[in-house]
Amino acid sequence: MKYGYFPGCSLERNAAAYHISSMAVAKPLGMDFVEVEDWNCCGATEYVSLNLIASYALIARNLAQAAKDSTIAQLVAPCSACYLNLRKCDSYMAKSPALAEKVNTALAAGGLAYKAGTLRVRHLLDVMVNDIGCEAIAAKVTKPLKGLRVVPYYGCMIVRPGYSGQASFDNVEQPDTLDKLLAALGAEVVPFSLKAACCGGHMTQISEATGFELIRRLVKSATDGRADLIATLCPMCQLNLDAFQGPMNRFCKTDYHMPVLYFTQLVGLALGIDAKSLGIGSELVDARPALAKIGVEAPPEPEGAPKKPKRDDKSLPMPRMSAV
């Protein structure tokens, strides 16, 4: 299926591995990505609070560029911030004709125009799980991630409630599409209460204590869950948890070692693509020890590790998860 593809700035730099791995899995999964021509920054998280009209014009320029190609009906963004901004801009332009008019006046200066609703903005995870489907992906898995304990981490941006009556593609409080996808890859999905919690965004630059505390909670919780690594779908989350894990350890006087990979890298590994072609190795917290587990028997648990409690005869049943 053909999709417009909006990489966004981070996928050119710090999240290059996300771009490389997305491209690597696109073909085997039958996703035909056409990169938007001459795209620009989406404004990320802050610009909207500085200048509303300018920021929407900036975002809408990308929508207009993408909509030039009339064979494209859907625009895919792998970055959560880009996804949120593109989606928000499209729906706000639909809701407010006044905004749409101002934005289009700005776009006209560059000979562009965008009519709200022309494109359907999707996140890469949404496309993989809902268009391709977990079953179809599972059928293509050649090297299941057997024995790998993975934390599904969504971050706070892709779960924001739907805009313009378009429902969010997943539960906004406890999403589970990534859980399903990882399970389809054969991984052991670690129950993770903080799956939609904030990674700190740019707080490391504004208030170190706040930013590091938010990172610490996530890394601690993943470690408490005996995870081998965290799977993420957002460049901001990956940057915070990976690049700032060391500084966080120093600041909080902790000693965590929790690798953070993009979910597309794990999809690629399961499809049998070699690690190098997926950009693995560019992460700062070394993922190789964790990845060594894949395809081989899981090593015995080290002494002293908390054992999974045995089910006692007196224990009460857990509630069924489907409604009665």
Next chain:
Amino acid sequence: MIENTRVGVYICHCGSNIAGVVDVAEVAKWAAGLPHVATSQDYKFMCSSLGQELIEKDIKEHGVNRVVVASCSPHLHEPTFRNACARAGLNPYLFEMANIREQDSWVTADKAEATKKAKALVAAAVSRVAHQEALNSLFVPIDPNVLVVGGGVTGIQAALEVANSGHKVYLVEREPSLGGHMAQFDKTFPTLDCSACILTPKMFDAGNHKNIQLLTWSEVEKVDGYIGNFTVTIRKRARYVDESKCNGCGVCQEKCPKKVVDEVFEAGLGYRKAIYTPFPQAVPKFPVLDRENCNFFQKGICKVCQKVCPTGAIDYEQPDTLMTVKVGNIILATGYDLFDARRIPQYGFGRLPNVFTSLEFERMTNAAGPTGGKVVLRDGVTQPKSVAIIHCVGSRDRNYHNYCSAICCMQSLKFAHLVGEKTGADVYQCYIDIRTPAKAYDEFYQRIINEGVHFVRGKVAEVTDAARGPEEAGKTIVQVEDTLIGKQRRIPVDMVVLSAGLQARADAKEVGKKFGISCSADAWFIEKHPKLDPVATMTDGVFVAGACQGPKDIPASVAQGAAAAARVLSIIGQGQIEIEAATAIVDETSCVGCKECIASCPYTAIEFLEDLQKAHVIEALCKGCGTCVGTCLSKSIRLRHFTDEQLVAEMIGAMQTMKSFETVEVQ
């Protein structure tokens, strides 16, 4: 129109409700000049005895033979004035009401415009009433048998009241035993008396009453007929136990090898066998075999129950049976469902082991429950040292239900007391507002405050197991904004109880349709009048009681059960009942027998006469809605009291008056 039409017009002040806006004296004076008006007057309160006597006197002494009262909505006082006419010997259908309050004085402050509209409405009524015909009401006999649907405390109460008065009751219950939700509870607020101790005697009485035929494990399939004459089809599902042989010894369930989680009576917190009675005091005592989980039915081997049964009561061949009963009145007491707490994933029910729902907690504290009444964590052994109780789960929340579930505050306070009594644990109540508005309820609240329970005012954001530090390790953490101190709090506890709200039964709309009554947007059954007729419905002969009409505690439910029974008994006592005469009638000379009307009738009040090939309206069923009149292709159906000429006359009266005002303004 009869010769010598003499209309009496009466304009009501309704205190200042109407007279404060409408110039009533002017309207009365003006109406005197309308065609056929013999007398026109205004009066302070037409609904008072003196006001009604005014009408009666004019009919008797001044030859008034048509009456128009301009006052409030016909919903309120049409019967009052119709009765006044009847007392004076005038057919009540020669009366017409103009609503100059709800549709005029209450909706504008503009006195001149309001007076104009009052004139138009009065003129419309005067014009219409001249064309009205005397109609005679139909009387139908009442079958004294009564159907009660739902065997919870409300249905039991209703059934006992009716049965004690000497009338036959069919009591239908979907589950294997009577008892409903109340049978699951341990203690009842605010007195903390034992729920089973006060309920089981009633269950026993209902189960053994000579006038009550108990039909458990049964459901109503079909309802036909109308008030006084319902025909009801009931499906009695196969128990696979011959009730005539079974002595309720319980050996079958003791020996049955198949253990399954009991999602209904134990709320998923305990187990039962494939053949079971839900609880020891079940009425009737006969067990039910759950086919879906039975080894014999699923795998073809086992039959242990049959082998051990001392009376040979197990019958794997038993079929469902359909029975048809005739009743005159129906009481629905179908109860509620608990809000499904899985719908709020951030509260962790189903995900975090030590998050429980209120119903699970009820079973846990019940001495006959899965833990023998011990308050323990999901591991079944550890006593909690701290417990948080979260209020308004699914209630007062625009994402789920806007309404207040009415019972959860008191229930949560009761839980706090029970936790304290059984474990000595610290209890935190996370509430939005505490609502305790009934006899001895607030006193109970004060008592719980004095027991040292912590009250945290704020809506809980999330319940999590993600510990931030060693003090939270292994705990279930409640994140809540304490709005009284203006701070976010994280309260690490061992156990969380979600006070889930009440919601309408999942199949309430379907059931409502079956019995011809409607549901609110939240799927609660709608009563005839929220204040003055709380247990009747818009369908005569069908009553609602208890939580199926809206969230209710036990005292209110029992009161409604008894109230519904009293309403039914008063109808039975009349022996026959008057049916509104404004019904549709088919002109058989022009009816072509196309049956379009039959399909259109929402009350299934039209039958097809096969011999004549004509449609025929069953007057006792017809509600006079007029749908068939609009549907009939050959214009063969007429609605009495709403005939074309009456409606046209009404419109002409209104429009001519409005037109006359325009002319004046132009001049």
